Amino acid sequence: MELAPYAVRAETSRGRLVSEPSSGMRGPFQRDRDRVIHSTAFRKLQYKTQVFVNHEGDFYRTRLTHSLEVAQIARAIARALRLDDDLTEALALAHDLGHPPFGHAGETGLNTALAAFGGFDHNAQSLRVVTVLEARYAGFDGLNLTWETLEGLVKHNGPIATPAGYLAAYDAIHPLDLHTFASAEAQVAALADDIAYHSHDLDDGLRANLFSLSDIESLPVVGACLAEVRTLYGPLPESRTRHETIRRVLDRLIRDVVEESRARLARMDPDSVEAVRHAPEAVIAFSPALAEANREIKAFLFSHMYRHWRVNRTTAKARKVTAALATLFLEDTSLLPDEWGPRAGAPNCAAAAETVRDYIAGMTDRYARDEFRRLTDLGVQG
Template identity: 65%
Template structure:
């Protein structure tokens, strides 16, 4: 494309794929990456993976799938404003949560604890593993064989990797991703879009669940101004509509802030290519200082009023226990794994077995994990 900014990633100069493939002729390499992600099993499983609420707690709460779609929409909007490749930004947004285990952060914390003797667990590294090793769709290779640019952005969209996980280091030795540098603007856009979507949609879900009120959320400077505007303009609107309208306006305000701040940083750096972005000493896509402070206030509010709410705490504790029990039973008894996993697990209790069990659990949906827990712990349920 000729209308992209000079610092954008360009499909025609892509570094290609680990396993060379001919050009499609219809879709760009990054469009193909996006489509492979959408058609992957890991992406489909996001439908029943928790954002905050377990799947059976309500049909309208966010899941990892709906969150990823919302992040992709925001990412495309910002990428368009900054003149970078929208398809690459969208692909990264859709793939960024593929490595999350069941039960949201509770599941990740539990799995990280069980894997601590073996190097720990990191969902970003697991996302990379999902698209390079764990997906089994193609006859000629494991994984999705995504482009270098998509893999780079997936690995380090949150910034340079100073201490890569063992898997990330192993993959980097095979297919170097320049982990010590910043990622492209497209990857940075996906990361900020995640922040925007995450906080605002958790506000929406928290209000819907009755964990806090709109008046309580309006005490935050960022939210309060929008709530006042909405109530002045739509005083007769139902409370739920006022909340949705206010959150919509907050998202728009945050997107505008990112575009303006990124514009200032890019103008100061004057990058002539994406390599200048990678070599920059700081991220080019970021919130302004006031917006960053406001965003931290929203996070602190959600941490206290939503993530640590007694109802959520109960679910969190139960979810952690499910993951811990699954790991302990399967690590000690890999003969209970399905054949395709058991054959790779090795000796019970070994590091290799821990890695296979970790991959197995990380790929579970909430409901599969609950069902598997019942199958493994209830003698009345056949295996």
């Protein structure tokens, strides 16, 4: 496939912070993708919450299955727009590496407990994972990913006017042009994340009986897809109706992004990736009608799923677990395992907060639950 003029090109990559010989078999973005897949942080995503905690059922999405679905959607859009699909896939697979256990509930708990030390941000944590915390290679810390992958990882939601914490510190030694948009490939990965969220959360919510097919009949896009399935096939088992509906929702959202993005690119006519970075607005987007539909779908999921009483009970416990862990370790760094304690130093200092942040963010749901029991239950051996 011939890449579009505005696509990122592997041969003109800005390279890696630590220079490495090129591979004779793989391009730089293929190597980035492979390093992400083989990382410890990526494997841990299998046991990190999406919405439902891991033990609640084998069929619900985890951070790992979500990342794989994002990658599939992102590659499809990238190919349709003649973008570099290896870079797009690497970004899609890496975008959740910094998430703590228990999803957004865990992030809220950590952010609250560490508020005096900058809180917690999963995007900044993803950057720490790939630049510091993965300790696999002899020549460098992290994964030593290309500049383009790092840029897309931190800027996929748009320019960053006032970076803080680790992002600001890293940018000082390896500037990522934070004031500009990211590449079109990174923008695709960001929208693929939204598409995957909406489609699989509708699927999981229906499967978990948090809402029913009748509840989604009036939703834009979703209701039309459900009506189409019923017209074409008549009565079906609910599982097939659900699947046929969700696959049509996915198709509608993907096609809309491709069509709207083609229109924007034709109007702006960027002749390089730098033109994309300095464009007045994102070049990858939903149409206004689908953007509004997505807001309505998100609002529905927020009220019917993310704030359902059954989910609320789990998220409340998850927030307390992560906040309690962070507070316990921050106030008494001697409780940290041997490989973490010396790095933390004295309690209630910046080094301790950074260590606690890294330690807890790297936990799976199961490990966090077990660690909480070890620290709070006298009947459990530490």
